[in-house]
Amino acid sequence: MIAGVDFTPVWEQRGALLSGIGTMALISVVSFALSIVGGLILAGMRRSRSVPIRVAGFVLIQVMRGIALYVLLLWLFFGLAAAGGFQFNPVPAGILALSLLNSAYMAEVFRAGYDAVPPGQKEAALALGLSRWTWFRTVHLPQVVQVSLPAMGNVFVDIVKDTSVLSVVGVTELMRESQRWAQFYDLPFEFYTAAAAIYLAIVLVVTVAWRRLERYSRRHLVHAEATPPRRRLLFGFALPGTR
Amino acid sequence: MPAGHDQDTAAGGPLLELRGVTKRFGDTTVLHPTDLQVRRGEVVCVIGPSGSGKSTLLRCVNFIAPPSDGVIVFDGEEYRPPTPHRLLPILGAREERRLTALRSEIGMVFQQFNVFPHLTARQNVALGLRKTRGLSRAQADERAQAELEKVGMGAKADAYPERLSGGQKQRVAIARALALDPKLMLFDEATSALDPELVAGILAIMRQLAQDGMTMLVVTHEMRFAMEVADRVIFMDHGRIVEQGPPAHFREPESERTRAFLSSILQEAV
Amino acid sequence: MVPVAAFDTSVITDNLDPLLDGLLLTVEVAAAGFGIAVVLGLPLALAGASVSPLLRAPATAWIALARGIPLLVVIFWLYYAAAQQGLFSLGDFSAGALALGLTGSGYMAEIYRSALNAVPAGQREAAAAIGLSRSQAFRLVLVPQAARTALPPAMNLFVMLLKGATLVSVIGMADMFYVAKLVAVNEFKPFELYTAAAVLIIGVTLVAALAAGVAERWLSRGQR
16 A cells, blocks of 8 residues: 555656746746736726726626636637637736636725725825825725735635646646656656645745734734734635635 | 422522632633622622622633632532543533533523524523423423513514514523523623613513522622612622622621722712 | 637537536536535534644644645545555546545635634523533534524635536546537537536536625624
8 A cells, every 4th residue: 555655756856846836936926916906906996986897897806706717727728729729828828817817806805905994094094184195005005905914815825726727728837747747657646745745835834924924014003912813723714705 | 480499498598609719811810719608599689890700700600601719519519610621621521511400400691681593582492491301392382481471571482582672682581591490590780781771671570580589699780679689789899709798788888999889880870 | 819700609509418417517526525525614613623632733734734735636636646555546526526525624614613603602601501511502502503604605615616626627527628628629619619618617606606695695684
């Protein structure tokens, strides 16, 4: 049974796996940044004074939340590309798909954060004679970001995990490399166990680092100590919504 | 009536005795070592400012908040703080069963009613009868209906709590406690969360219960009720019993703190 | 760019039955995974909230694994890796359902935990005060109330698993995308088939997501 486990090929292919991790990191970070931008745009649409824009924002968010990443990738790479007679470059197309879908989640995160800031803050700022833009920039946005940080961390972790799906369209990230070498050596147990461990480790590191960032963002709050203690559970924060 | 099954035992003997009962949360002591006896049929009212440890005292009696230290003797049986079994909580199962049995002998009425929102008024009352007294559903429903009639809620037996007013919820909660024929009733500020016009109805039920001979330990802010109904009044402050005696005693209390508290209460009433 | 005029609906209608059969398979594997998650999640949540580190530590580790490893990796591990080591050998449907269930259990535990925490402490006290044992109080008082709170996020989890279930075709389960791929190759109508498949699955997830939203609003209405 377990006796035949041999991890030396995994170690021999560490270069390939590392390059897969690099690709994953690059895609994750870029997609996360684009999701923030997309999320802000969608959240802004939801708060627009124009009804059609508001409705469009709502529909876009709902539809994107209903689309599985795998489905979107298949459609882009095997449906759309074939119909148009062209080929997608896997990395940018993967980033595009990840960013599109996660913009919708990010928009929901920002919306919740926006609602969580007490309206008295706006009244107070305007009463001080701040312009709307100054209020938004100096009073509102920092508070929204702070309230939204934990949920943004969830989206980031999900993006990191979801990069594995890009392997099906040929992005040579960690999962693709693992698959390739698992087949090459015919050692799926070793390579997929290693992949699982690496993903887990990366997610843990990201989670812990994000906690630090959250604490840093709260550093100026006198009651930072008084905020309810985080759950013992490592992944104890609330679900970001429909995933 | 609830008082019925105490007749065979010596009336007036101690039903409840607290010896050195203490409650600590971490480093803060909310209840300093406290001794207290309650005789059968006695009505004891506990008064004092908020945070004085009155509610904690009550919660220690039925181990809803187990005391950190001390002994509680109820109906001749001794109960001590359960040993914490952090590693294997299952080891505490026997002690826990004994405490569960104790609780079913003691009725409790809460400030926030704590009726079960997913059950109708009748089901609220019947639940304890079925699960701790082993009654069949039909027997329990019948008894529950009778208990609800006694507190004037017979017509609302099928209503869910969200359709009831605060006073009605509290009536259901009282019926729920009385249905189990408790030997002792604990009232934890039973009228504090009620609108003023609903207070009198609840107090009337409590007064009737006292007249019927129920042993009662009542935490309350209603001074007039305490003065009229109590056999003994206890004043607590900062987690200690400061002063106790018959209601008349509190017309001329000894302690300065008691006097200050009473005058603040009276001012509120005016 | 996309030749809309050439969009051939007949290739979809001709193959609608196998496509819908495939869709049903996806829904089934998601439902099976959801069932596993619902069953596993509760003991996991209870163990995670236990005072005993003997229960808490494994529950915490389980939840970390469930939420930290991508679904695709779990599917591959259960299907290929476990079989290679002779641990167990699963069919594509079982491997997919188990992967979804294990991943979902970590999320479900969290849903149970917060739903149970949302029941006011007074309910527990009142249950104890009428002499209910801990397990009775849990079954008869806490669970019925927590279930209301847990339902909407649980339905959201189902939507998440439904989307995850589309991945099971990577280990060869003959779901809708598998069918779409076969037909697309044979008839060379990939755009039509993938679009149809995508629209169908999005329709199902949207309906489930909408139902979750409706349930959320409906349940938050009656509460005190």
